[in-house]
Amino acid sequence: MAKNTRDPNEMSFLDHLEELRWHLIRSTMAVVIIGLVAFLMKDFIFDTIIFGPKKMDFPTYRLFCRIATSLGFESAFCAEELPFTIQNRTMAGQFSAHIWTSIWAGFIIGFPYILWEIWRFISPGLYEKERRYSRGFILVASLLFFMGVLFGYYVVAPLSINFLGTYQVSKEVLNEIDISSFISTVRAAVVACGIMFELPIIIFFMTKVGLVTPEILRKYRKIALVIVLIVSAVITPPDVASQIIVAVPVLILYQASIHISSVVLKREAKAKAKHEQSS
Template sequence: MAKKKNTKPHNEMSFLDHLEELRWHLIRSVFVVVIIGCIAFVMREFIFDTILFGPKKMDFPTYRFFCKAATFLGFDSAFCADKLPFTIQSRLMAGQFSAHIWTSIWAGFIIGFPYVLYEMWKFISPGLYEKERKNSRGFILIASFLFFLGVLFGYYVVAPLSINFLGTYQVSAEVTNEFDLASYVATVRSAVIACGVLFELPIIIFFLTKVGLITPEIMKKYRKIALVIVLILSAVITPPDVASQIIVAVPVLILYQISIYISKMVLKREAKKEAKLKKG
């Protein structure tokens, strides 16, 4: 059955009309995610053997880079090992099938993120002023770029460092690392999705500043606390060496500093608008 098009102006729509409009935006988003997920489901070998299990192999680009860097500096490194000392297994009857289904859905979401963002923007944008819509034309492009940049950072930096550290960690020689498939997939997925969302920080700060919840002064005030939190998180997800922690922490701190600049820029624009209104 075809969708009944709502011809009412956005500011005259009732609460139920808004819900109906949101429902169709969500349906279209889910449809695209499912279609891409079905394609990912068919490409099982590429998704699992090449993408997901890539950080498990010692010829992964990240490990080669750290190995060459350590060799150049004259240090021994765990990144130069032949293989990681753990195996992956599935202990549940439907474990592999379940992992296949959910991994395909998450792949659909990651690849289809720009379209999901586009649908959400189509729902929100009618409530904005014309000038605000014009100033936000690059929103989808910038937000998608930052998300994919975060995904790549998570996949090539956070995920392999986490897998290398956790895969080689032993409390005793008596314990053998045999990880469940769901646990391994969750580690990679969490690193990728978390970094994708984390890299949206400048966009989030932009909107929080627009609504008056964040100011540059607040961000500067809590910058030291943010630095400590980032370093703690870096220490948790990386091997116990300073170089790896810095590699993870630096991009996040750069994003934080960029967010302060964006917050300043938003407040300057708002001040100029108020000044023009007063003159008018």
């Protein structure tokens, strides 16, 4: 009779699925609970946060206005108000916007907990050395995400709203923006920048599994620069200063990713050489 050599601590595929299911359930519950709190804070979420970039006393507009004035230039950022209105055109539009905004608020605020649940799921499959190297993953990834969220909210969102809200193909056409369109513009800027700022973390893990190297990143740096400048030109007003403000942080992150990739490969080379010497 064959002896069962299976490790009793080893989980089967179905066990892993069950474990993953509970991590997803806990993450979803966290998003729902935080979203419920956000739902009850309707005035603050909408009047202060969501519609903040529509008001000309928004910090970004005041800063750009002061810069333009000090340089002796006229600027659209010094206007008294943006020339567009926000409207609701469907019966359930405002209620739907309220619910989905609350859910996205739950995701953004609960992002560190979601990361923690992901880490709890993957960490048992890592070696002790890999766990040590990845120590601080949740803290660093959360800081990068919230830095991206703040950058998206205070830079990309107001620049996009200022440009798109004042753009006209003809004076015969008035800008009457639907509430869902306005909220999606703010949400896209915030969430996209939050994820974009995770680039160093993504490169770290891609280097660990051998998908990228510093040489590959350096080879395609010029292409990345062109892509970043194109994206910056699309989401910002048509002036060089705004494009540079958006592009510089992304390029810094890209350069930091190259350095991180180099460090990862050097550590792995040292560990391999040490292992060969000991054996």
